[in-house]
Amino acid sequence: MTYHLYHYFEKDHGPFRNLSKLPIEEATHISHQLRSEGDVFASRRSEEYMLIRREIEQLARCQFIAKGGMPKNTYPHYMTLGPCKWLESWYRKPAVITIPSEEFSEESISFTYGDLFPTMRYQDEKPYRKQIYSRTEILNVIKEYGFPQDWNINGDKGPERYIEVQVWDEEVVGKYIF
Template structure:
């Protein structure tokens, strides 16, 4: 089966704008601006969000390398495996794009069953917690658990709302950066 990877973003900003690509000072400034403007999902993030994010990205990168991944970036760009309408609510004027997953080399993308934050931090001992998956592995997880965006549309069944994709290189996405 062929899957599509979706990226959601603020229409006026364009796709693949990444806080992790900035210095901590620049990222903090933007994060604070988002908080000040309010009314979006991102405006509710904790003060230590950026530090936690960078730590979790490093953990995910190292786990991916252990499984044969060859990231060229020290931080990922984020997408979802298949669409997740809930993510549109994160933005004032949402936009999205879809890219067929076979456009990406297997060694350049990893997956978490759910957003990186709850996947690595939520203490419920589900078998997919604290795990990073390859393309081959995520197919088996989907067979076993399905897509969270299908069984947890309202978010009332746990923190997993989608399968997150971490893109560890610029090869494909550079075509979409404005």
């Protein structure tokens, strides 16, 4: 079955810009600038956001490798499995790129049931918390729980609003950077 992966971004800045790829000082500075602007989703993040994000990304990478993943990047790019209109609210001028899932090798993408950040940190004992999934595994999770985009449109049923895809390779996304 073909699914499409979606990448939401600020139109004026372009797609696949990644704070994690920057030196920590530069990433923290940009994160601080976004917080001070106050009118974008990123402005709500804590001062420790970048340090916590890097820890969680390393945990995700280790879990992905343990499942047979072969990440080429130290830090992932982020996409969603299927559309999530709510993510457009994160940006002043939202834009989106869609890429068929078949363009990515099984070894280059991992999944979380929900955004990586709350999935790895939220303490409610749901079975899909703190889990990184392969493509095959996430399809089984979807069969059991459905798409969060369908059952949690307003975010009132927990932090899971979409299925996140972590892209661990520049090969495919590089074609879409402009």
